[in-house]
Amino acid sequence: MTELLTRYGDVEEVWLDGAKGDAKKMDYMFDAWFALIHQLQQRVVIFSDAGPDTRWVGDEAGVAGYTCWSPLNKSYVTIGHTIDEYQRCGDPFGQDWVPAQCDVSIRPGWFWHASEKPKNATTLLDIYYKSVGRNCLLILNVRPNSYGLISDEDMKVLQEFTEIQHTIFSQNFAANATVTANSVRGGQDNLQFAPSNVLEDSIYSYWAPQEGQSSWEMLFDLGKSTSFNMLQLQEPIQLGQRVIEFHVDILIDELWQTIVEATTIGYKRLLKFPITESQCLKLSIISARADPLISFFGVFMDSFSDSYNLENCDKRTNNNEIIMLRTGYAAGNRSTATM
Structure with missing residues (x-):
């Protein structure tokens, strides 16, 4: 050796x-x-x-x-x-x-x-x-x-x-999106933690919300109605892995409809689902170990994978994972991860 x-x-x-x-x-x-x-x-x-x-x-x-x-x-x-x-x-x-x-x-x-x-x-x-x-x-x-x-x-x-x-x-439909969030660390004018940071393909720039919130949302306006079937999300893992559960919705006829629900993100999360079309998306983080931080959000089209439908698209392998997490946090086992 x-x-x-x-x-x-x-x-x-x-x-x-x-x-x-x-x-x-x-x-x-x-x-x-x-x-x-x-x-x-x-x-x-x-x-x-x-x-x-x-x-x-x-x-x-x-x-x-x-x-x-x-x-x-x-x-x-x-x-x-x-x-x-x-x-x-x-x-x-x-x-x-x-x-x-x-x-x-x-x-x-x-x-x-x-x-x-x-x-x-x-x-x-x-x-x-x-x-x-x-x-x-x-x-x-x-x-x-x-x-x-x-x-x-x-x-x-x-x-x-x-x-x-x-x-x-190579084609991220969200690359030039308008991004807003329900809060920004240090105020909406603080560029260090601005929502638009998630459009940069880097874990060293990221969106951070105000501290102490219990729910978090980001809105993405793609500029025009777009067809897609793949999302990529990333956390700045040098600051820990935080997100426990989230979902992404699209705006259809002025109503938000959930297209995908998921648990952890970490360094990279790729989510495949049936082809959908919308101009606006909403990322809702339901729970997190600490204030969630998002470093990247991308919207893509995969035209190569086998056809997906609602029965065979990516789903949780074990619903007990979410139940365990919720039970653990109800018992007070909250992480002390900080930014």
């Missing part, structure tokens, strides 16, 4: 997989390994199913929980002994910052087999929505073939996937 971490330049991540086949029960010196890794590579991120820096999401399908918190209590889990639901969803009351990573292979197995075929580009897009779009990092396994090269077939899929992403996210 010392050789690997001292003779080959900067190392971004050390992956401790945890799989050992049918080997007998063994004890490992994980704490000593972690200390050595961080001593030799101070900026490195250590992954395992229980952290310490990032955690396994709990499956190998590349799918995170519909609710996905970066905080976790590391004291609740140990390597080799984790709780699937806890891995997928994280912990809004967690004391440790351990964001989830989603791993999946482009082909059925983890190693090269000429008889296997890669997933197609739209399947990768769906995985992207359910991993990166749920506040996770996606690790896509692309194995070399028997010649030590990435196969042409895999390269073609990856290129198609890249082109699809570029096509979808």
